[in-house]
Amino acid sequence: MEAKWLVLFSVAAMLVALANCQESLKPLVKMVKGKKLCDKGWECKGWSKYCCNHTISDYFQTYQFEDLFAKRNTPVAHAVGFWDYHSFITAAAQYQPHGFGTTGEKLQNMKEVAAFLGHVGSKTSCGYGVATGGPLAWGLCYNKEMSPSKIYCDDYYKYTYPCTPGVSYHGRGALPIYWNYNYGETGEALKVDLLNHPEYLEDNATLAFQTAMWRWMTPMKKHQPSAHDVFVGNWKPTKNDTLAKRVPGFGTTMNVLYGDQVCGQGDSDSMNNMISHYLYYLDLLGVGREEAGPHDMLTCEEQEPFTVSPSSATSS
């Protein structure tokens, strides 16, 4: 008798769980000073206006991640078994209450995820012209620089971010970081000791995505917008920006992240590679590349860079 009830109960519980999976989780809602704030469980936690709308797992699911990064676990890839959907969503949970993939309408949300992953895909790809599936199917093939020719220790920062003996600060992560000062700054922000343990980024996919999302959400310098801000329209160009041809959109995200290494150089392969990944992902997500907007929003070929790198500190 009791066993029978137990079985019935577990079946009912399973049905409820299934139903919850299918329709998206309803957020908890409260009003604070006339503003609607929400909390949506682990994925969007902490009473934020951004948690009231769609969250990433509502419109970007495992099969889509698998589509975008179809070749990452083939035997010739260089980080087989490392990157997965779960790490991506776990990392994103920290930034969704701040608007990552949750600003504005669903279409805008999907475009931001495609743009962020377009950067990631192009930086971690091992796809070349002849690769099977085409060169754009090979994002997340790497999680680190394969044959670093140096350890990227800049002595100028020996008091702020001293290099740990025996450790190398070559490229690692979803938007790879290089140099002791970048590991130091990122580690400080994420409260992880990356200066002593840069290898954490090649051991932990959640952390590798998290550092990339932090970079996307954070201005490189004071008085500059973040890549997120220029993409979702939080940033309003000044007169100087307009003169410098910097307009809201994907093109300016490259300017924020890479400055003169990519932008204001005319038509360049590294710039076109990022754009191609973004457009390819828009197509795969069902958004369609026509939603990317006109050419001058996509490119930064004629933009004046936000940042000009000192010739000694280039990372290649």
Ligand SMILES: *[C@@H]1O[C@H](CO)[C@@H](O)[C@H](O)[C@H]1NC(C)=O
């Ligand atoms: C929530 O969605 C509505 C309608 O799609 C949109 O107008 C609003 O800006 C979104 N809220 C936030 C905080 O992005």
Ligand SMILES: *[C@@H]1O[C@H](CO)[C@@H](O)[C@H](O)[C@H]1NC(C)=O
């Ligand atoms: C990986 O990084 C995440 C995010 O920083 C952390 O919460 C988690 O504990 C780490 N996992 C391991 C196995 O260290």
Ligand SMILES: *[C@@H]1O[C@H](CO)[C@@H](O)[C@H](O)[C@H]1NC(C)=O
């Ligand atoms: C605009 O550019 C001019 C000339 O480069 C500069 O002197 C001025 O400070 C800039 N204004 C702002 C608001 O950045």
